[in-house]
Amino acid sequence: MNNERTLNLLGALALSLVDGLNAATEGASGFGGEAPAALVTLGVEPGLSIKALGQILRLSHPGTVRLVDRLEKQGWVERRHGTDGRTLALFLTEAGTERRRLILAERRQPLQRAIAPLTAADREQLTTLLETMLTALTTDEQEAFAICRLCEEEVCPGDRCPVEQQYCRMVHP
Structure with missing residues (x-):
């Protein structure tokens, strides 16, 4: 097998998926950059500080x-006093929660297109390969949060998430 060709194909697929994900999530949020990921992250981790969100x-x-x-100006996020009294905690508003749902729904579209030609057996094999690859990419807590910053935790809860499982193995060997 030609490893260089495999790497090239993987790079082309990754770039195509990133372009599709960016277009879908930016369209759903009306903002580019990390705004969609911020809304998704705060839906999973309410009460994060600005510092923690920035790190993720x-x-x-x-x-x-x-x-x-x-x-906050869009009415999607609100700042509240943090637990230590010195920091601010970030929470989604009802409108922010709805916007998060829309972002995640739109995020699925380019991913669906990518796997549509695969058979059920191909999809099972792909799932296994993706779990292996994501486990290998999870090197620390920061990386774990960064990898999953646009994930649907509802469909990949912590007990089934390869990233969270790897992080837990790292913390509790």
Whole structure:
């Protein structure tokens, strides 16, 4: 087997999927960049601080503050006092929760197109391969959060998520 060709095909597929995901999630949120991922992440992790959200999204602190300001202006996110009294905790509003649902629904479309030609057996095999690859890519907590920042936790809960399972094995060997 030609490993270079496999890598090239994987790169082309990844780029095509990223382009499709970006177009779908940006269309659903009306914002580019990490805005869709911020809404998805806050739906799974309500009460995150601006610092924690920025780390997950790999944004600078000022960039995260500007993003939260935009999301708050849309009525999708609200700031509340954090548990220690010094930080602010971020939560989705009802409108933010609805926008999150729309983003995730639109996110499925390019992914559905990519797997549509596969048989049921192909899909099972792909699932196994993806679980193996995601496990290998999970190197620490930050990477785990970053990998899953646009995931539907409802369809891949922690007890079935290869990323979360790998992270747990790392923390509790």
